[in-house]
Amino acid sequence: MVALFVILFVVTLLGVDLLIQARSKQYPIMAAAPAGKALAPERETLRIPKSVFFHPGHTWARLQDGDSLEVGIDDFVQKALGGIDRVLLPNVGDFVRQGDAVITVGHAGKQLSLVAPASGYVRAVNRDAVENPGMVSENPYRDGWLMMIEPAELARNLSMLHVAENAVTWIKDEVKRFREFLSASAAEPALVGEAMFDGGAPMAGVLEQLDDQHVHDFEQQFLR
Amino acid sequence: MKLSLSRITFWKATAAVFLLGGLVTTIIRFGWGLGASTNLSDMTPWGLWIGFDVVTGVGLAAGGFTLAGIVHIFHIKRFHPIVRPAILTAFLGYCLVIVGLLFDLGRPWAIWHALIYQNPHSVLFEVAMCVMTYTAVLALEFSPVVLERFRLQKILKVVKAITVPLIILGILLSMLHQSSLGSLYLIVPQKMHPYWYSPMLPVLFFVSAISVGLGMTIVESYLSARAFQKTLETPLLRDLARIMIGVLLVYFMMRGIDLFRRDALGYLLDGSFETFMLYLEVAFMLVIPLLLFNIRDWGRSRQGLFFTAFSVVLGFITNRLNVTMTSLEGYYRDNFGVSYFPGIGELAITISIVTVGFVIFALAVKYLPIFPHHEEETVLRLDSAPARATSASMHPSPASELRRH
Numbered sequence: 266m267v268a269l270f271v272i273l274f275v276v277t278l279l280g281v282d283l284l285i286q287a288r289s290k291q292y293p294i295m296a297a298a299p300a301g302k303a304l305a306p307e308r309e310t311l312r313i314p315k316s317v318f319f320h321p322g323h324t325w326a327r328l329q330d331g332d333s334l335e336v337g338i339d340d341f342v343q344k345a346l347g348g349i350d351r352v353l354l355p356n357v358g359d360f361v362r363q364g365d366a367v368i369t370v371g372h373a374g375k376q377l378s379l380v381a382p383a384s385g386y387v388r389a390v391n392r393d394a395v396e397n398p399g400m401v402s403e404n405p406y407r408d409g410w411l412m413m414i415e416p417a418e419l420a421r422n423l424s425m426l427h428v429a430e431n432a433v434t435w436i437k438d439e440v441k442r443f444r445e446f447l448s449a450s451a452a453e454p455a456l457v458g459e460a461m462f463d464g465g466a467p468m469a470g471v472l473e474q475l476d477d478q479h480v481h482d483f484e485q486q487f488l489r
Numbered sequence: 490m491k492l493s494l495s496r497i498t499f500w501k502a503t504a505a506v507f508l509l510g511g512l513v514t515t516i517i518r519f520g521w522g523l524g525a526s527t528n529l530s531d532m533t534p535w536g537l538w539i540g541f542d543v544v545t546g547v548g549l550a551a552g553g554f555t556l557a558g559i560v561h562i563f564h565i566k567r568f569h570p571i572v573r574p575a576i577l578t579a580f581l582g583y584c585l586v587i588v589g590l591l592f593d594l595g596r597p598w599a600i601w602h603a604l605i606y607q608n609p610h611s612v613l614f615e616v617a618m619c620v621m622t623y624t625a626v627l628a629l630e631f632s633p634v635v636l637e638r639f640r641l642q643k644i645l646k647v648v649k650a651i652t653v654p655l656i657i658l659g660i661l662l663s664m665l666h667q668s669s670l671g672s673l674y675l676i677v678p679q680k681m682h683p684y685w686y687s688p689m690l691p692v693l694f695f696v697s698a699i700s701v702g703l704g705m706t707i708v709e710s711y712l713s714a715r716a717f718q719k720t721l722e723t724p725l726l727r728d729l730a731r732i733m734i735g736v737l738l739v740y741f742m743m744r745g746i747d748l749f750r751r752d753a754l755g756y757l758l759d760g761s762f763e764t765f766m767l768y769l770e771v772a773f774m775l776v777i778p779l780l781l782f783n784i785r786d787w788g789r790s791r792q793g794l795f796f797t798a799f800s801v802v803l804g805f806i807t808n809r810l811n812v813t814m815t816s817l818e819g820y821y822r823d824n825f826g827v828s829y830f831p832g833i834g835e836l837a838i839t840i841s842i843v844t845v846g847f848v849i850f851a852l853a854v855k856y857l858p859i860f861p862h863h864e865e866e867t868v869l870r871l872d873s874a875p876a877r878a879t880s881a882s883m884h885p886s887p888a889s890e891l892r893r894h
Contacts, residue, residue: 266818267537267830268766268810272773272803279799285499314866393724397789400723406866408723433867440871468871 312340313433314406318426320382322488334414340405346372347470349401354390363422373473379488383422385414450479504844511841514834526834537831540813542589544670552702553579554663561656573859575706580627585842612672619666626659634857668695682763683753685816696740701805703733707798713854726794741775766815774804
C-alpha cells in the first residue's frame, strides 16, 4: 500500500505540473493580452552562431575536437524553404569536395541541392535528421546537423568561409540580395503572392510560392 | 530587500510548505524521538525512510558512476556533456541518503561507529562503508565544477590529475553497494513475496540502477531546460534513452527467467494486491517507456524523452518499494495482524528531503557550470513591417536587431 501511495503522490504532482504548463501555454489565447502586443506579428529572425563557419552556398561547418567537421545547412535556407521535410545525404565513406552539391533538402515538393562546405571523407551522417527532417528546421546548427567530415584540406577550406562578424555582414547582404531576387520574381505577382507586401513574414516559405524555374534560379544564385 | 509576489510560483510556494513541514518534523524527531514522529515499531523497524530515502534514493543517484564510466573509462566522449549533471545528481542523492539515515537511526550521532567498530560479516557494514567512501569520491569528482567557478586553477590541476583513479574507485564502490542493497533482503526469504525475493536480488538491483541512473539524467535535463534554458542536445538524450531501454530489456529478461525458474509465475493470475503492484511495476518500467520511445515523432521529441524516462523512474520507485515494503506487507498482515503505513512525520521528512534535492540542484545549475556552455550567437531580426519588395531591408538598429545568447 505504501508503494501505491508514493506512486499516486508522484503522479499527482506530475498531473498538477502538466495542468500548470497547459494553462501557461493557453495564456495568450485564454487571457487578454497586454495592449499593443496582441496584434504585433511575430518578428522573424535568423540565427548566426559565432563559432560556425559559413560557406557562401549556405551550408556550415563547425570544428569538433580538432579533427572532424560537423556540417549542416544554415537558417537562411530552411527559412526560405519554409521548413524541411526531406533530407538526402552522401554515404558514410564517400569523399566530398568543397563546393560540390552533395546535400539535398526539400519541402512541400520543392527541392534544393546544397554544397559541401569543406572537402573530406564522410565519417557519419545524422540518421535522426534524415528520418525526422523537422529537426533541421527546428535547430539547424545543433540537433539538425547533417554529417561529420574528416577534413582533407582544413586550413585552405576554412579560409573560404565566413565566420563571426564576417558571417553576420554576409548574411545581412544575402537577405538583401534575396529580397531583390524576390522583387524581380514579383514581376509575376502570383509567384510570390502577397507575403512580401502585406506586413506578414517577409521570408519564411517564400520559395514554396515560386515556380520550379525560379527555384532553380535561386539555387544557382544563392547556393553555389 | 523587497519581496515580489509575482515571482512566487506555485512550485516555489509548494516547496516552501514542504520544507516548513520538514522543519517542524525535524524538531519533533530529534526532540521527542522516533516514537513521536514515526509509525515504526519493533515489528516493522524499516519504513519509508529506508525504503524510499535510502534504498530507492541510492538507485536514483546511479547515473554518476554509469556516465563517468562511459566517458572516462570507455572514452565515449560524445556523452561528456552529460557527466556533470549526472555526477551532481549522484552527489546530491548520496548526501540526501545520509541525511535520511540520520533521521532513521535511533542514535544518529553514532553513525561513524561503522568505520571504527567494523563487522566485516554484515552486508549493512559494506553498504555503510561504500556509501561513506563513495560520497567522498563523488565530492572529489564534483569539485572541478566548483573549482572552475572560483578559478582555483592549482587545485583544479591536482584534482584533474587523479580523475581516472577516482572514477575507477567510484565504479567499484557503486557496483559493491548498489548490489549490496539487494543483498540486505536475502536474509528474509520467508517474509518476502515470491515476486520479489530472489537469490538474484543483488544483480537485479545493480542492473536496474544503471537504467534508472540514465533515466534520471534525462528527466533533470528536461526540467533544467524548462527552468533555465540549460540543457543537453536532444540526439544525445535520445542516445541515452536508447541505452536505458536496452538495459531495461536485459533487466526484464533476467526478471522473467528468474520468476520462471522459481515457479513464481503461477501467482500472476491470483488477483492479489501484490500481483497488481507487479503489473504496475512492469507497466511503468517497461511497457510505457517502450511504447513512448517507439512512437515516431513523440519518441524523438524532448518531451517524449522526458515522459519515457519519467515512466522508468516511476517504475524503478515502484520496484524498490515493492521489494522493501509490498513484499513484506502480506507476511506481517497474515502472521501478526500488523500493517505499516508511514506517519505524517515520515512523509513530511521524505518529501522535504526530495524538495531540498530539487532546490540545491536548481541553485547549482543556475550558479555553477553544470550544463555545457551554450555558444554565443547573433540573432538577426528581419523587418516584418510593410515594405516594397524592392526596398525590403534589414533594420540596422543594433539594440533591437542583435541579441546575444
